Amino acid sequence: MIIVTDSDGLVLMWSERARPSAPSGGAVIELSAQLESEFRDLPVGAGVTFDGASFEVLPEPPLPAPDIASAGDFVRALYELGWLEDVEAAVAAENGLAEKLWNRAAIFERHHPMVAQIASAIGKTEDDLDTLFTLAGSYV
């Protein structure tokens, strides 16, 4: 078995028989039977590094909060978090445009100024918004 690493030891690709090209500073390495066996048994991760003697699996990073949510998912998430009534009150207290958009929007954008404005009005932080959009994005 052949593996290809970059200059940091990140394993980019592998093959049973082919000899893929390595990037500048990388290496094409033919594994011993022992290392090949270890490689085949690696758990799933975001990637694999190889230091010449052993492998290390890189953990999957936490997924970032989605940038967007459909109106249905957004309202459902607000309801489940218990924020819906506060949001509706804050929207009603804003200028007329906010209420019109709230009533007509098909989607809500995580970084839209009006979303930040309403979040601030009900005392929610950036982390709270991440929680909200992550929950909304989970309804697939």
Add this chain to the structure above:
Amino acid sequence: MSLPVLAHTADIRTITERVNVLIRDLNTGRADDLTQALADIAALQVDVAALQALHDDDATVFLTSNVAMNNTGNFFSGPNTGSIGAAGQKWLITATFTVRDTSGAAVFTVRIFDGASALTGTTIASTAVNQAVVATLCVVVDLSAATTFTAQAQDGSSTNGVILATGTGGAGGPTNKATSISAVRLA
């Protein structure tokens, strides 16, 4: 008796049948010319060797670590074939891509790149955040020189695209087999 030379693409069954004809002719005395029969067998051996050479050139390369597509204007490289082939050879190149975007629905462009141009490509779309989508491309190429083929992808929607080494969702997929490129020599 003279038999036509087998094609390089002849399968094992065809070769076996040819050998059986030669043996039968020899055993029954029907071979017109033993020398010619032996020459046919020698030609057959050459063909078998050529077939073996073709077989040894077949290979698949799999992605092992996820590739972040963090620029909407760039193509990012997945696995490559390494330098293969030579002038006058015909190859089948296939590539499978598994991609997703961690921030929303996205449109991806995938292609097989020969170092100078895209030999084939297409666009695929995910409809929800973190939804993995798959595309497979294939192309037959006549080489003018040894060439390295690379599976490349672009996320034109956000900087949160990923080329996946392992399929996600459901029961997942076999480890490090979600994105690959294969090369098969045809002639």
